[in-house]
Amino acid sequence: MSKKSLLQFLILVVLLIIFGLGISLLLHRQWKRRLMQYETKGNPQQVEAQEILPVEEEDIELSEEDSGSFFQNEFSKLEELEKDKNWQRDLPLRRRYEKIASLYDGELQRLVSYYGKQIKGAERDNFFAEQSIFLAERSRESKKELSQDKTGVEENIDYLKKYIALTKMRCSTILEKISAESDD
Structure with a gap:
């Protein structure tokens, strides 16, 4: 050659x-x-465009005075459940965080639905617009936890931890609004 x-x-x-x-x-x-x-079970464009809709009426009948304290109680139970290391111990860590995130999402939906029924007019429209913005921001902020330096499981756990923390903060904010409404 x-x-x-x-x-x-x-x-x-x-x-x-x-x-x-x-x-x-x-x-x-x-x-x-x-x-x-x-x-993340969805298209990122769909997640960002997702809007919150009030959930259907629940069967639980509460008086006006008990509602704020009821939701505060439920939120406290959920926080205790999250801290309990023995809860769902047989599940892989990722699935456990997914379940916790799902529970917080359910609580957020209930709070949004309840508070949405308590307010009227422009205040209601502003609240639901604010909620839609929160959902898009939560998705964007949680995705910042994803990186190429970690394995898929570690990325998911960091994503879910951020997702849970943001959802908890939003639940707390809505609980404060409910408490302020009941004080008036």
């Missing part, structure tokens, strides 16, 4: 390696994005 054909062969091999690496990187990014969508 002459020097010229050897050089051409090496150039061809280098180009094939570069081409293969480029394709590999593109596929990796695509698969990573799809994995994140699958793990």
Whole structure:
């Protein structure tokens, strides 16, 4: 083999390696994005565009005075449940955090529904607009916890911890509004 054909062969091999690496990187990014969508159970555009709707009426009948304290009590129980290391101990850590996040989401929906019924007019419209903004912000802030330095499970747990913390803060804010309404 002459020097010229050897050089051409090496150039061809280098180009094939570069081409293969480029394709590999593109596929990796695509698969990573799809994995994140699958793990967050939805399309990111759909999550950001999600709006809060009042949930259906619940069967629990409460007097006006008991409602604020009832929700405060439920929220306290949920916080205790989150701190209890023995709760759902048989589940993997990720699934446990998913269940806790789901419970906080349910509590948030109940609080939003209850408070939405207590207020009227422009205040109600502003509250639901504020809630929609919160949902988009929560999603965006939680996704900041995702990074390429961690494994998928670690990323999910950090994402869920941030998601839970933001949801708890929003529940606390709404509970304060409910308490202020009941004081008036």
